Amino acid sequence: MLDIKFIRDNKKAVDKAILDKGIKLNLEYLLELDTKRRTLKQEVDELRQKRNDIAGKLKSGEKDEKLIENGREVKKLLTELEEKFKNVRDEYERLLLYVPQIPSDDTPVGKSDKANKVLEEIGTKPNFDFNPRDHIELGKDLNILDLERGVKVSGFRGYFLKNEGVMLHLGVLMYAVEKMRDKGFELMVPPTLTKDFALYGTGWFPFDMDNIYKAIPAGKLRLDEEKSEGTNLVGTAEVSLLGYYADEILDEKDLPIKVCGFSQCYRSEVGSYRKDTKGLYRIREFAKVEQVVICRDDDGEADKIHEELLGLSKEMLNDLELPFRVVIACTGDMGAGKHKMYDIETWMPARNGYGETHSDSNLRDWQARRMNIKYKSKDGKNRYVYTLNNTAIASPRILVAILENNQDKDGNVHVPKVLQKYVGKEVLKKA
RNA sequence: GGAGAGGUGGCAGAGUGGUCGAAUGCAACGGUUUGCUAAACCGUCGUACGGUUAAUAAACUGUACCGAGGGUUCGAAUCCCUCCCUCUCCGCCA
Numbered sequence: 001m002l003d004i005k006f007i008r009d010n011k012k013a014v015d016k017a018i019l020d021k022g023i024k025l026n027l028e029y030l031l032e033l034d035t036k037r038r039t040l041k042q043e044v045d046e047l048r049q050k051r052n053d054i055a056g057k058l059k060s061g062e063k064d065e066k067l068i069e070n071g072r073e074v075k076k077l078l079t080e081l082e083e084k085f086k087n088v089r090d091e092y093e094r095l096l097l098y099v100p101q102i103p104s105d106d107t108p109v110g111k112s113d114k115a116n117k118v119l120e121e122i123g124t125k126p127n128f129d130f131n132p133r134d135h136i137e138l139g140k141d142l143n144i145l146d147l148e149r150g151v152k153v154s155g156f157r158g159y160f161l162k163n164e165g166v167m168l169h170l171g172v173l174m175y176a177v178e179k180m181r182d183k184g185f186e187l188m189v190p191p192t193l194t195k196d197f198a199l200y201g202t203g204w205f206p207f208d209m210d211n212i213y214k215a216i217p218a219g220k221l222r223l224d225e226e227k228s229e230g231t232n233l234v235g236t237a238e239v240s241l242l243g244y245y246a247d248e249i250l251d252e253k254d255l256p257i258k259v260c261g262f263s264q265c266y267r268s269e270v271g272s273y274r275k276d277t278k279g280l281y282r283i284r285e286f287a288k289v290e291q292v293v294i295c296r297d298d299d300g301e302a303d304k305i306h307e308e309l310l311g312l313s314k315e316m317l318n319d320l321e322l323p324f325r326v327v328i329a330c331t332g333d334m335g336a337g338k339h340k341m342y343d344i345e346t347w348m349p350a351r352n353g354y355g356e357t358h359s360d361s362n363l364r365d366w367q368a369r370r371m372n373i374k375y376k377s378k379d380g381k382n383r384y385v386y387t388l389n390n391t392a393i394a395s396p397r398i399l400v401a402i403l404e405n406n407q408d409k410d411g412n413v414h415v416p417k418v419l420q421k422y423v424g425k426e427v428l429k430k431a
Numbered sequence: 432g433g434a435g436a437g438g439u440g441g442c443a444g445a446g447u448g449g450u451c452g453a454a455u456g457c458a459a460c461g462g463u464u465u466g467c468u469a470a471a472c473c474g475u476c477g478u479a480c481g482g483u484u485a486a487u488a489a490a491c492u493g494u495a496c497c498g499a500g501g502g503u504u505c506g507a508a509u510c511c512c513u514c515c516c517u518c519u520c521c522g523c524c525a
Binding site for chain 2: 059067072075
């Protein structure tokens with residue numbers, strides 16, 4: 001969400017953002033509603049003033065039948081006008097949720113991730129003198145992954161991790177958590193069931209509603225599907241971590257706030273039927289260590305933090321001895337709320353390509369406005385904060401890269417040094 | 432799942448139909464006093480959306496907001512209805 005005043009003053013830029021990001025929104029119509037809304041509000045306010053005057057007179061004085069009659073008339077007019085105003089305002093507020101953040105100047109314009117721009121490639125890709133196996137085969141042979149049973153039990157895109165697969169999964173997550181703790185992040189295990197406001201606040205709603213699971217007590221669902229209430233399973237800890245600060249006014253001296261959440265993440269992936277249907281790459285539930293930073297509304301400071309977060313992810317991947325590249329996401333790939341987004345794509349030999357494993361975003365005040373997170377600045381004013389978020393590690397997707405990059409010709413997998421203490425082995429040997 | 436209690440300003444906590452945006456206390460901020468700190472005293476002390484002047488700092492002004500929405504009334508924090516949420520006890524359960 002953007003400040004309506006900003007939208008009015010920067011119509012062109014907002015319209016361009018809508019176009020570049022491919023958002024379905026008629027800005028002209030929204031602005032018309034805004035004008036209408038303000039006019040109606042003024043009229044309503046005037047009538048209310050009249051009503052209050054009459055009430056005041058009646059209170060302080062004697063009974064006056066004429067005044068009471070007058071009050072009844074005003075009330076009638078007011079009821080009608082308020083109805084009208086409410087309709088306009090509701091529609092206006094609904095549409096305002098669709099207004100995107102303005103992309104940064106260096107964000108490439110484009111419709112899909114094909115327009116993303118590679119900034120740098122880091123690490124050395126393994127040079128196999130044999131035909132590398134994919135993680136599915138490796139996982140099966142090492143008895144650390146069972147997709148058939150996963151699908152049997154969970155359905156499409158289900159999986160079981162087993163044995164060292166479990167240790168690798170938990171190990172890489174634990175490694176990330178420890179690293180974030182050492183970098184000064186406050187650690188949290190947040191709820192993964194969240195109310196609607198947190199999804200709207202972060203920007204998942206109303207854009208990406210199909211990707212979010214609603215959790216409804218099974219009995220309720222059967223009784224009355226329409227009225228069933230539920231909570232939402234988060235697609236990332238970011239939702240809960242920002243919800244934590246919703247409606248709060250923070251103290252400037254506590255900023256920046258750096259938190260790191262570890263949670264299970266749920267995404268229906270209904271929009272991606274034919275993409276990555278095999279293996280651990282695109283799955284409906286996974287675990288993620290996610291960082292959220294809340295800082296002052298200072299563009300430069302946010303940019304700096306954005307780079308620092310990227311640095312942390314790069315450091316993680318270097319520790320894990322994985323080759324990767326950094327891309328800057330284009331307008332069509334970055335999401336409505338984002339000002340600037342870096343993705344890190346890690347080398348996955350079986351795809352013979354890079355796969356996205358990390359994402360680092362600067363949303364400026366877009367989420368803060370929706371979530372109503374402010375801080376009291378030194379001059380005593382309340383301002384909206386800026387928010388950023390970044391992936392420390394998401395697993396099991398990262399296991400795709402770990403397994404495939406570290407395999408040998410016999411199908412054994414070398415465990416990256418930093419994970420050995422969790423897995424308890426240097427090499428996973430084929431049975 | 433059963434029963435009950437409750438949601439008021441940063442916090443605590445009054446207020447049961449009429450200038451109530453809301454007493455009081457605490458916290459915060461500014462100041463006076465003081466060798467410093469503390470104490471004491473004085474003052475300030477919500478947010479949002481409009482309007483006017485004026486220009487981007489501000490001044491004045493209107494309206495709204497006491498969980499949300501609706502209703503009764505000339506007038507609602509206060510009465511009525513619906514919903515949401517929180518808490519307590521019991522039951523069930525990892």
